[in-house]
Each structure stands twice: as C-alpha cells, then as structure tokens.
Amino acid sequence: MTETDRNDPVTVALELERLRGTLEAGFARADGSLALLVQRSDQTDKQLADHEARLDALERTRWPLASVTALTACAGFALAFWQTAGK
Template sequence: MTTTRPSEPAAVALELERLRGTVEVGFARVDGSLALLVQRTDQSDRQLADHESRLDTLERARWPLPSVAVVTGAVGVLLSLWQLSTR
C-alpha cells in the first residue's frame, strides 16, 4: 500500500476540499434518509390514530348487542313460563 504525500500546500488544500465535499454529500444523503423516515413515521402515526378512532366507533356501536340478547332471552323465558302456566 503506497501513500503519496503532497508536497505543496495547495495540494493539501485541494485534498481537504475534496474530503469536505465528500462529507457534505454523505451528510446530505443521511439527512434525506432521516427526513424520509420521519415522514413515514408521521404517516404511520396518522394511520394508527385513524384505526384507533375507527375501533372506538365500532366498540361503541357494539354495546347494545349483549343487552338485546339478554332482553330477548328474558322474553323467551317469560313466554315459555306463560305457555306452561296456561296449560
């Protein structure tokens, strides 16, 4: 492995400028990736909130079903008892 040593200060400055450009490009790519991840996280949060609200709506609409079943059962028992008592 050979390394070349620049003999002039201008060459060192040129290499530092190239290195700076490479680092800036890398940071820009990482920044873009992070921005995309933040956007996807925000979308996921919105979808989760939407699903939570829809689930809450379904749960609220479901509460009368057990009550209706109990009333129907009670009416059935009362009708059966009434029929037995009339015989």
C-alpha cells in the same frame, strides 16, 4: 507524488475540498434518509390514530348487542313461562 508535493498548500487545499465534498454528500444522504424516516413515522402515527378511532367506534356500537341478547332471552323465557302456565 513526492513528499514535497503532498505538503504543497495547493495540494492540501484540494484534498481538503474533496473531503469536504465527500462529507457534504454523505450528510445530504443521511439527511434524506432521516427525512424519509420522519415522513414514515408521521404516516404511521396517522394510521394508528385512524385505527384507534375505528376501534372506539366499534366498541361503542358493540355494547348494545349484549343488552339486546339479554332482553331477547328474557322475553323468550317469559313467553315460554306464560305458555306453560296457560296450559
């Protein structure tokens, strides 16, 4: 290609069109990657909310265990004391 061919308006227009196509393809690929990241982020947010709800449910059901254990220990102590005092 000679210097006059490179400065030809038709050649310049064709090269610009090729660059435009390359840029559009690159932007489309980047757009797709960003959409995938947003989708994964949304899934992670839903999963985190689910884990939070499950953890809250576990915490609510766990507190009676300590109370039941303390009541059982007190009842056992009272029974042992009653048996010892009765002899």
